[in-house]
Amino acid sequence: MGIQKLLSSLSSKNKRLLCIAGIHFIAIEGILLSFSFIGIQPQNANVIIDTHFGKLIENIDSLEKSVVENRPIAQKQFYYTLSRKNYKYLETVIEYVSPFFAKYYINGPPIRKHDIESGNKVIEPHGFQLLETFFFTDNSSLSKEEMIYEIRILRETIVQTRKKYKSVIPRTEQYFDMIQMELVRIISLNINGYDCAITKENIQETTFIFDGLLGVLEGIEEVRAKGRSLPKIKNLITDSKKYLSLNKEYDTFNRLYFITNYVKPLYSFVQKLRDELQLSSTPVNYAINFNENNLFDETFFNRYFFSINISDSTNILAQAELGKNLFFDPILSGNNKRACASCHKPEFAFSDTINKNFEYNRSGFVKRNTPALLNVMYQKSFFYDGRSLQLEDQVSDVLHAKNEMNSIPAEIVDKLRQSDEYKILFKKAFKGKADTAITFYAVLKSISEFEKTLVSLNSKFDKYIKGDKKALNQNEINGYNIFAGKALCGSCHFLPLFNGLVPPIYNDNEFEVIGTLKDPNSNELDPDSGRILITKKNIHAFSFKTPSIRNVESTFPYMHNGAYRTLEQVIEFYNKGGSSVIKQKIEHQTLPFDSLQLSVKEKQDIKYFLLSLSDNAHKNIAPKKLPKIKDPILNERKIGGEY
Ligand code: HEC
Numbered sequence: 001m002g003i004q005k006l007l008s009s010l011s012s013k014n015k016r017l018l019c020i021a022g023i024h025f026i027a028i029e030g031i032l033l034s035f036s037f038i039g040i041q042p043q044n045a046n047v048i049i050d051t052h053f054g055k056l057i058e059n060i061d062s063l064e065k066s067v068v069e070n071r072p073i074a075q076k077q078f079y080y081t082l083s084r085k086n087y088k089y090l091e092t093v094i095e096y097v098s099p100f101f102a103k104y105y106i107n108g109p110p111i112r113k114h115d116i117e118s119g120n121k122v123i124e125p126h127g128f129q130l131l132e133t134f135f136f137t138d139n140s141s142l143s144k145e146e147m148i149y150e151i152r153i154l155r156e157t158i159v160q161t162r163k164k165y166k167s168v169i170p171r172t173e174q175y176f177d178m179i180q181m182e183l184v185r186i187i188s189l190n191i192n193g194y195d196c197a198i199t200k201e202n203i204q205e206t207t208f209i210f211d212g213l214l215g216v217l218e219g220i221e222e223v224r225a226k227g228r229s230l231p232k233i234k235n236l237i238t239d240s241k242k243y244l245s246l247n248k249e250y251d252t253f254n255r256l257y258f259i260t261n262y263v264k265p266l267y268s269f270v271q272k273l274r275d276e277l278q279l280s281s282t283p284v285n286y287a288i289n290f291n292e293n294n295l296f297d298e299t300f301f302n303r304y305f306f307s308i309n310i311s312d313s314t315n316i317l318a319q320a321e322l323g324k325n326l327f328f329d330p331i332l333s334g335n336n337k338r339a340c341a342s343c344h345k346p347e348f349a350f351s352d353t354i355n356k357n358f359e360y361n362r363s364g365f366v367k368r369n370t371p372a373l374l375n376v377m378y379q380k381s382f383f384y385d386g387r388s389l390q391l392e393d394q395v396s397d398v399l400h401a402k403n404e405m406n407s408i409p410a411e412i413v414d415k416l417r418q419s420d421e422y423k424i425l426f427k428k429a430f431k432g433k434a435d436t437a438i439t440f441y442a443v444l445k446s447i448s449e450f451e452k453t454l455v456s457l458n459s460k461f462d463k464y465i466k467g468d469k470k471a472l473n474q475n476e477i478n479g480y481n482i483f484a485g486k487a488l489c490g491s492c493h494f495l496p497l498f499n500g501l502v503p504p505i506y507n508d509n510e511f512e513v514i515g516t517l518k519d520p521n522s523n524e525l526d527p528d529s530g531r532i533l534i535t536k537k538n539i540h541a542f543s544f545k546t547p548s549i550r551n552v553e554s555t556f557p558y559m560h561n562g563a564y565r566t567l568e569q570v571i572e573f574y575n576k577g578g579s580s581v582i583k584q585k586i587e588h589q590t591l592p593f594d595s596l597q598l599s600v601k602e603k604q605d606i607k608y609f610l611l612s613l614s615d616n617a618h619k620n621i622a623p624k625k626l627p628k629i630k631d632p633i634l635n636e637r638k639i640g641g642e643y
């Protein structure tokens with residue numbers, strides 16, 4: 001991940017940050033804690049966990065000492081590795097107790113990050129992954145003082161986290177939440193190259209996480225007393241560790257085998273144990289459902305998590321049905337010739353097949369390629385640059401846009417009110433509002449409810465994960481393993497949605513700078529500057545939301561500019577290291593510049609895997625006819641629009 005760049009970006013101003021950051025940490029994590037630890041029960045701290053915190057702090061002290069005393073590099077590496085071991089043991093707890101520290105100060109990627117929640121600030125890289133670049137690459141440009149400074153930040157955040165852990169000891173059900181989160185983290189991040197970018201110790205380190213999981217469980221009195229599934233879980237953990245120690249190589253690790261044979265059963269048994277203890281669910285509303293027995297079943301994700309208008313839920317099905325009609329009805333556009341489905345066509349996963357679609361007056365083309373809408377509801381922000389935070393706002397944006405549908409709310413409502421059929425549909429969907437049921441709000445809400453029905457989680461890949469071992473062939477399985485391993489795709493397109501919604505709680509979208517070119521054969525960057533237009537932050541120049549790659553079989557052409565017509569072109573782009581072909585490097589590319597060195601067979605297998613993510617869901621969903629309108633001219637309008 002652009003290590004040289006990172007190191008040079010570390011400046012002396014970092015040194016002033018610690019005390020400021022200290023206050024900042026406490027404020028942020030304080031808020032998080034007060035939300036997540038509601039109704040604390042008196043309980044003892046888990047002694048096993050607390051002991052490991054002590055060990056970790058000792059390890060970090062030894063690391064600092066080895067730097068202060070200019071010890072040989074091997075000794076520094078030794079203490080780094082030892083610290084990692086105890087950190088991984090504690091990862092389950094640390095990530096839960098201090099998510100903000102974990103993300104930015106303990107184990108975040110070694111790149112600058114932008115955090116809206118903490119006051120729209122750019123945060124410099126800190127923590128283990130940054131230290132890894134000091135101790136495992138030949139970069140001497142960093143002073144000893146700077147290294148010591150970074151080690152101290154790490155120590156401080158661990159000390160603070162330990163204090164927090166002891167002051168608000170989690171309740172038993174919260175321990176279960178954190179264990180389930182950690183299992184998701186293992187398969188979607190840890191073994192997919194989220195950390196250990198240089199040492200590649202991901203597989204080995206996962207064994208320490210398993211030790212930690214067991215430590216957490218065995219430290220809970222209730223579990224020891226009443227947990228009938230505990231022995232089974234212990235056995236599964238032993239077996240998982242055995243498998244990991246026999247298959248340590250990152251590049252060849254069979255991720256799908258490991259997930260389906262070890263982690264998935266373990267997840268189910270943890271859930272079973274939770275039931276045995278008759279634990280209530282935690283009061284926190286998550287984007288995923290922790291009471292779901294099976295990892296990644298359709299009900300694992302909460303489709304309504306990202307909506308604000310969920311309280312208006314009396315007739316969601318009727319709203320979605322109405323929304324479907326509206327989605328295909330060109331009456332929503334100024335000239336009655338353009339519908340949402342003009343660009344978002346169900347037979348292409350709700351995208352289209354041209355680079356960029358026509359503008360409203362057909363004089364030119366809109367700015368970007370039409371994205372697919374299957375699984376669109378599983379996102380925190382919408383559009384390539386994330387400028388919209390609600391599906392309803394997004395719909396409004398498109399309806400108003402002069403170059404897209406060029407419409408005015410009052411006119412839409414007037415036209416719809418001329419239809420008796422629409423009147424009935426609106427009344428059914430929005431109860432008790434008689435004739436006034438037809439409102440602009442109702443239009444937006446129904447279309448967004450329709451969009452929330454566009455679930456697509458039943459591809460061959462899903463069938464395999466759910467237990468049908470024959471659903472994927474060897475090429476596809478190999479393709480996934482390269483995708484998630486050597487080719488690093490899975491570190492941005494996260495399992496199982498394969499978009500940028502970040503595991504393990506899937507409540508935030510990532511934006512990335514990959515350096516999409518003007519076209520695959522050029523050595524010019526595409527001029528669209530992406531998210532910087534919204535945030536005005538330099539690190540967001542050429543940054544785009546990571547899209548889902550489910551159904552890519554039908555979503556060609558690819559990328560925000562639609563310049564890549566085939567999957568081969570996309571894979572080759574990544575193989576070369578994004579914009580690395582351009583003379584002048586983009587400053588904040590988050591994709592490594594290095595070539596992935598993929599063989600012809602590896603590239604092919606990635607493609608086979610990508611094709612296994614299709615399920616043709618909702619392909620034939622278009623209504624057979626549109627509601628009648630009194631005006632005969634309007635009645636000639638075409639389902640899905642004319643262009
Ligand atoms: C002219 C073609 C066109 C029409 C008509 C159109 N869209 Fe889009 N849609 C796009 C393009 C292009 C984008 C991406 C724009 C961007 O990111 O700046 C988009 C983005 C979206 C997104 C965000 C997807 C994501 O993952 O971020 C949604 C949702 C969406 N459209 C729904 C609709 C709905 C609902 C309608 C009808 C009210 C509609 N669109 C009409 C072309 C169109």
Ligand code: HEC
Binds near residue numbers: 556557
């Ligand atoms: C650093 C994060 C990152 C990594 C690593 C990454 N991607 Fe992407 N991917 C993105 C972003 C961001 C986009 C959207 C870029 C744009 O629109 O210009 C994207 C777009 C795509 C698309 C186009 C989807 C569409 O419908 O337009 C495909 C296909 C894809 N990636 C596949 C892959 C594969 C295969 C790999 C590994 C070889 C990979 N990605 C690695 C972030 C990443």
